Amino acid sequence: MKYKLLGRSGLKVSELCLGTMGFGTEANWGADKRTSFEIMDAFANAGGNFIDTANIYKLGTSEKIIGEYISNDDRDFFVLATKYTLLDNRTNPNASGNNRKNMMRSVEESLKRLQTDFIDVLYLHIWDDITPIDEVLRGLDDLIRQGKVNYAAISDTPAWVVAKGNTLAELMGWSQFIALQVEYSLLQRTPERELIPMAKHFGMTVTPWAPLAGGALTGKYLRGDKGRIKPESNRLNDNSMRITKEVVAIADELGVSPGHVALQWTRQQGFSSIPIVGATKLSQLEDNLQSVDLVLNEEHLRRLDETSVIPLGFPGDFFKEEAVRINSFGGFYDRVEKRN
Ligand SMILES: NC(=O)c1ccc[n+]([C@@H]2O[C@H](COP(=O)([O-])OP(=O)(O)OC[C@H]3O[C@@H](n4cnc5c(N)ncnc54)[C@H](OP(=O)(O)O)[C@@H]3O)[C@@H](O)[C@H]2O)c1
Incomplete structure (x- = not known):
């Protein structure tokens, strides 16, 4: 595993980030504690230090499993990223949203579940379309000054909001967002319109979520294998299947797994990119880790681009x-x- 700097910071993170949305067996899918521990062991043994979770994943179970794991391991080795915004208490109107009260409340809860004194990277999870962006950045900066958070980042938010926030933070001397988490894969290229050019401009690292389109780009649904994707999902429609077939064809030519091609594609798009790879089985993570050895040539990149290109609009x-x-x-x- 190589290490990259996360955005405009000196923080060194592994070139793949481990997604832990599936740690916990709530809602009838995901990895139990034992399997989650095995997945984290394999990731750390390969040199992986960058772990992504959120207060809401499996209603807190993901953070609890990670907390138990790192409290028995070397907390300082890991770069823990978590998120705030989404509801984890249905009786409190301020237990969701981007507002400062929820931010502070959610961070305290995450720290308890993670059994740690600090979060390395705190993401705003999803834009609520209500809270002023200066309230968000000032709150994040206060958490950083208090030593509860090291770096600020943002996910699932319009480009103009992030741009306004970073510009304001620069003027005010506040910490800026260093990473941008967006859905990005060969089946989801719309961030190329506004979000990715914005991230490049601000020197942010893009951390694509669902880089395997939830498993569709591994080609397993073409083979009749199942996972958690519902048959009516866009990830399995005719266009997605056409793109996935090209990924499988290129993988066969290279003698690698289709997932390696899909992951590596997100890392060879001309901007700083660290895909967040999910796995609910140890064998899946072991397979995904090998993608770092692949380099796609011009011809493969051209074919993948042509098959998945979208109009910029x-x-x-x-x-x-x-x-x-x-x-x-x-x-x-x-x-x-x-x-x-
Ligand atoms: N910011 C956000 O709004 C947001 C939203 C979603 C996710 N995320 C983050 O991004 C991470 C990744 O998202 P994701 O899990 O949707 O994306 P993903 O990496 O595209 O898909 C992961 C899923 O693909 C399947 N898979 C993975 N490796 C495989 C392999 N080698 N062979 C066959 N199947 C394989 C598994 O599905 P099965 O379990 O079905 O086998 C696994 O759960 C999450 O864990 C979370 O940390 C963030």
Whole structure:
């Protein structure tokens, strides 16, 4: 395992992040405690230090399992990321949302479940469309000054909100968001429209969730194997199956698992990317860990791009075309330095 810097920070995290949404057997799926421990053992033995959870995963069981594991292991080795926002108490109107009261309450609960004094990376989980972004950043900065959190990050939020937040934080001398967690895979490329260019601009690392599209991109559903994806899901529709077949074809040519191709694709898109890989069985994690040895060549990247490309829509498509025209005026286009 190699290590990467998380966004504009000096924090070293493993090139794969372990997703733990499936730690716990609530709702009839997921790994029990013993299997979760085996998965974390295998991840740590491979050098993995970056673990992703949330207050809400398995209604707190995921954090509890991780807490028990790290309290018997080396807490300082791990970079623990958790999230706040989602409801974990139905009788309290402020037990959900991005507001400061919920942030403080949720962090205290997470610290107890995780059996630790500090969270390394705290994500806002999902934008609530209500709380002012300055309230969020000021709250996160206070937690950092209190030593309860080391770094701030954000997930599932419109690009303009994150951009406003980071700009404000820079002006105010507050800690900025260093990582952006979004659904991103060969079956979900819409973050390429606004979110990923924004992350590049602010030097944020993108941490794609569901990089295997919940398991669909491993090709197991094509083989008739089952998992937790419902048959009516978009991840199994005709277009998704067409893309998955190309992933399987390339994997067969390379003699690797389709999941390796899908994971590696998210890491070779020209921006800082650390996919969050979920596993509910030890064998799945062992397979996924091997993806770090793969490098896709230009031809494979081109085929994967062509099969999964989405229109940028407005204004992306419009201004990309117009930019050439605008900059070509007077024959200057090839003489002007281009930014990414
Ligand atoms: N910020 C957010 O809103 C958000 C949302 C979702 C997830 N996340 C984070 O992202 C992580 C990953 O999300 P995810 O679990 O949906 O994504 P994923 O990595 O795309 O899918 C993981 C699932 O794929 C299957 N799988 C994994 N490796 C496999 C292999 N080698 N062979 C066959 N099947 C394999 C397993 O499904 P089965 O269990 O069905 O076998 C596993 O649970 C989560 O654990 C969580 O930490 C964040």
